[in-house]
Amino acid sequence: MTYTDLNTPIRTIMTPGPVEVDPRVLRAMTTPIVGQFDPAFTHIMNEVMEMLRVLFKTENKWAFPVDGTSRSGIEAMLASVIRPGDRVLVPVYGRFGHLLMEICERYGAEVDAMYAEWGTVFDPAEVIQKITETKPDIVAMVHAETSTGCMQPLKEIGQACREMDVLFIVDAVASIGGTDVRVDEWCIDGLIAGTQKCLSVPSGMAPLTYNDRIERRIASRKKVERGIATEEELKQQNTTFIRSNYFDLGMLQDYWGPRRLNHHTEATSMLYALREGLRILLEEGLEERFARHVFHEKALMAGIEAMGLELFGRRDVKLPTVTCIKVPEGVEADSVRNMLLTEFGIEIASSFGPLHGKIWRIGTMGYSCRRENVLAVLGALEAALIRHGVQVHRGEAVQAALDCYMKPAVKDPVEA
Numbered sequence: 001m002t003y004t005d006l007n008t009p010i011r012t013i014m015t016p017g018p019v020e021v022d023p024r025v026l027r028a029m030t031t032p033i034v035g036q037f038d039p040a041f042t043h044i045m046n047e048v049m050e051m052l053r054v055l056f057k058t059e060n061k062w063a064f065p066v067d068g069t070s071r072s073g074i075e076a077m078l079a080s081v082i083r084p085g086d087r088v089l090v091p092v093y094g095r096f097g098h099l100l101m102e103i104c105e106r107y108g109a110e111v112d113a114m115y116a117e118w119g120t121v122f123d124p125a126e127v128i129q130k131i132t133e134t135k136p137d138i139v140a141m142v143h144a145e146t147s148t149g150c151m152q153p154l155k156e157i158g159q160a161c162r163e164m165d166v167l168f169i170v171d172a173v174a175s176i177g178g179t180d181v182r183v184d185e186w187c188i189d190g191l192i193a194g195t196q197k198c199l200s201v202p203s204g205m206a207p208l209t210y211n212d213r214i215e216r217r218i219a220s221r222k223k224v225e226r227g228i229a230t231e232e233e234l235k236q237q238n239t240t241f242i243r244s245n246y247f248d249l250g251m252l253q254d255y256w257g258p259r260r261l262n263h264h265t266e267a268t269s270m271l272y273a274l275r276e277g278l279r280i281l282l283e284e285g286l287e288e289r290f291a292r293h294v295f296h297e298k299a300l301m302a303g304i305e306a307m308g309l310e311l312f313g314r315r316d317v318k319l320p321t322v323t324c325i326k327v328p329e330g331v332e333a334d335s336v337r338n339m340l341l342t343e344f345g346i347e348i349a350s351s352f353g354p355l356h357g358k359i360w361r362i363g364t365m366g367y368s369c370r371r372e373n374v375l376a377v378l379g380a381l382e383a384a385l386i387r388h389g390v391q392v393h394r395g396e397a398v399q400a401a402l403d404c405y406m407k408p409a410v411k412d413p414v415e416a
């Protein structure tokens with residue numbers, strides 16, 4: 001049996017992840033391997049930690065990636081923090097809230113969920129009321145719900161958690177690097193990000209950060225073999241050691257910190273990729289990058305609406321990096337997506353659960369968030385809809401987006 005050379009098609013990826021990777025990142029991944037304790041490599045590790053602190057807007061000591069997809073970071077955070085029987089409140093407003101619930105349950109938490117309709121978010125006062133009434137140990141929630149294109153305001157919830165001495169853990173996988181995330185100002189104790197979305201790095205690492213409140217919790221759960229405490233002693237203190245080796249943040253921090261204790265073998269090429277992705281982001285500037293995402297989001301939305309389609313979800317809490325579109329009555333959603341992929345080489349996404357077949361999701365994230373991509377997806381979507389018998393306002397979508405791009409006073413923040 002012979003296998004051909006890898007020969008993947010060139011795609012325009014307009015999904016909420018994974019998205020197109022900056023060619024600079026791909027080039028960085030071909031850098032030769034060095035050993036994981038080589039000073040040349042530990043220097044790179046330190047640089048990545050430094051750049052992550054800037055991205056997260058935090059003074060936290062700990063900011064490093066976990067090797068694995070974004071959920072590996074979520075699982076590491078929750079496995080390390082949740083003691084069996086801890087009460088965790090999870091406000092759920094889309095699919096990834098359910099993921100948080102599931103992981104919390106697997107680590108022995110007593111989960112209390114509250115739900116908001118998909119396409120909306122919570123009024124912070126409602127969540128604060130619930131925290132006041134139920135006094136959980138931890139609140140875990142999603143900042144940007146990729147499944148519905150909505151973004152939850154966090155600051156007031158974070159402040160309330162801090163006042164009531166509740167740990168606040170946030171999944172910012174879909175927002176990090178695309179829209180503002182302020183770990184310290186919003187009183188977030190532990191935050192998890194992803195690489196494959198607005199950072200435009202391949203999937204395979206989950207950068208995270210946590211403060212000394214969480215570090216203390218982790219320290220109190222050090223495993224027996226490390227000579228800190230016996231299991232019996234931990235039990236007397238109402239805790240247990242962390243049940244995972246791979247996801248034990250105490251062990252990971254001993255590797256990322258000055259002790260450099262051996263744990264896993266670091267994913268060298270992925271770290272090169274993350275370093276380059278972060279370097280690109282800091283060269284662009286955080287605020288400039290956020291402005292770029294809003295700039296292209298506006299052009300995309302103008303095009304969608306000019307075509308005669310309706311956007312899904314509350315506009316005042318819309319996530320700038322994901323635009324959800326209602327599928328017109330009677331149209332087979334996946335057939336339109338397939339046509340975009342096979343005829344135009346453009347990928348857009350469906351959604352999950354109750355929204356599958358009801359909405360399309362277009363991502364404008366990181367390196368994929370570019371003028372030519374927005375114009376291409378609008379033109380292709382219009383053509384595919386016409387082929388599916390939908391009455392659209394022909395020719396208007398691309399023109400509306402061009403109007404946004406060609407307004408004399410408005411410049412692409414990157415090109416300006």
Ligand SMILES: Cc1ncc(COP(=O)(O)O)c(C=O)c1O
Pocket residue numbers: 017069070071072096099142144145146147171172173174194203
């Ligand atoms: C908000 C959010 N959280 C978590 C995840 C899980 O990430 P992964 O599939 O990389 O494990 C995703 C993936 O799309 C996501 O959008």
